[in-house]
Amino acid sequence: MTNGDERDPLHDDPVLEWSLHERLGGERPPDLLAGVQARLRAGGPVRPVAARAANAWLAAAVVLFGLGVVFGVALWPEGSRGEVPIAPVQDPSTAEPKLVTVFTLAEIEALPLTTRGVEAQMVDDAEIRALTRLRDLEVLVVREPYNETFGMGLKMTAPAAPRPLTAAAWPHLLSFKKLRRLELSGTVRAGQLDKAQLAGFAEGLESLPLLESLTLRCMDTSDELVAVLAKARSLRRLDLSFNHGFVDEGAAALLACRTLRSLSLRGCQQLQDRVLAPLAALPELEELDLSLIDGINWRNNGAVMSDDDRAIFERARRFADKIGMGPGEATLHALGAAPKLRVLDVSSSHYVTAAGLRELGACRTLRELNVFGVRDHSPDWVAAMPPELERLEVCCEHTDDFCAAVAEHLKHLRHLTIAACYQITDRGLAAVAAMPSLRVLDMRQMRGLTVACIDSLLAAKQLEELDVRHCDFVTAKHVARLKRLLPKLRKIETSVEAAAIEQEEKLPEPTKR
């Protein structure tokens, strides 16, 4: 638009230029609220101007004054540069202190008293107690990675002499008054509290007014423990993924967590459709992950299980040995009335049907839907989705009719995953590639496509990210052409070797054809 001898239309008519970009170019006013709130919570501005400018000064310093000056510039206090300090844009998940990873008591004791974020791996109760001197701690992650694998994932052998965290550590874990995020993952023994410990746990939760995010992943927490989570008054995010310890009563108790905005029950194999459905009534819920409840992706325990562990695991297996595990039509029907739901993941669910998805379509706030691996492949639910849907992920037996329905009804779709859809042909791909709103296309391993589909991709000038891995017909030449001819493409994933692409890009233009 601004090249050559043409006058810059932006300078001729900036108002018209902006409005055409918003109406035709797909630009939209951003939602800034979460970022602003996170910045305010983090204490406000900290960023010095643009990195580009700082780098320019550093480069000049090298040329003019040598390394000594460079060190001087680099070490100069931020406040003395006379700049208005501004923080970089952050979303809430990144607006937290950087985590320091520790494994031993010595490393914990060496932490400065001002430390605000810690990830402790394979530590025991005594080491957690040693952390309590960090009175400013805001984020604490405790992991036993050998208990975090599931399904067919790579297993990790437990240490020869594991020192597991136990329930006796809870008084220390809940003693950090500034704690905003607490994450326990794979700490199986810490999930088994007796009555007195449970009472202390409830009391501890109540005493943490800032706690917004709690994760009890890859461990087994009882119904009784889940029932007291509502004591955390500010809880917004709860992750109980791959937690097999609670069943129907525990799931029902989650309804008391009225402040929840994000809930993950990923891989909770013991939860049935009828148990999941009532969760749609959570009034603030925006993100819900019900993926991988498939009776297959059970958690693997790296360490040898104790009798208690084994009993809990077997109980969960008994519960899961029923028809209808995971979300189905009851859940989707209920979610159709969820007041604020924006993101839903029901991937790998056996009982998600086209009829259920049509009912889900009544949820007009829905913007992202993951139905990857869902087995009902009739396309007629697409028309029932809110037209404002921005992200959709599917795979398997979908056909060109599905692509046509997406192109016709989902005019605001920005991200589409149709990986491993072997029934989709060049015609189907052409339909979705031509969608003006589409920015990200994931078409990995699509065996129904031929080299002819490259022309459709070359015409998709709006694309910004493209994944063509495991598409055997894609060559270095194709990748080089796509990179050259798609003006907005900033990321392309391929299975072609980088060296071959680089060589192709170096060839003079005429020989490329």
Add this chain to the structure above:
Amino acid sequence: MPTLPHSRPSDAPAAPPGDPVAAFVRRHETGLWRFLRVLGCRGQQAEAIAQDALVIALQRGFGTAANAAEADDGAAVAFLRQTGKHLWLREQRDDRRRAERHAEAAEVAWQRELGHDDGAGWLDALDRCLRELPPRSRQALERTYRDGLGRHELGKELGIGEHGVRTLLQRLRAALRQCIERRRQP
């Protein structure tokens, strides 16, 4: 003409009641972002600067419970625009004078045409004008703004030279502006 004095991103959830910070951000984010776009600020940079300006305004006391009345929004709007412009110009080190000249003109245009409703009426008029365009003109605009085609590629598609594309786009923009102004006349 429809007005949207307190516009927010179309799909963004409304501010929860009793949260003055959220209410302040929702009232001003769209207008501020569009103002920055008119200044020439693009993509992530527009978003980052808009967020910076909102944080600074909130830290100065705008939008706090004691100062949240919509009657005070005039001062907040002025503060946000000035801060946004200042932050934008600070990053234009390569050609700051040119950016300043442009910002001055763009600011006048914003005040005159968009400031009262954050651009909602303008976009409404543009929509109607775009619907009236002949298919070939619409195609030229879509391929330029939606698909990012340059003059060379667009010329090949339309069967005209680069010079012809330049003239076509200039005429289209002029026609659109006339149409929008006509539609916005009281």
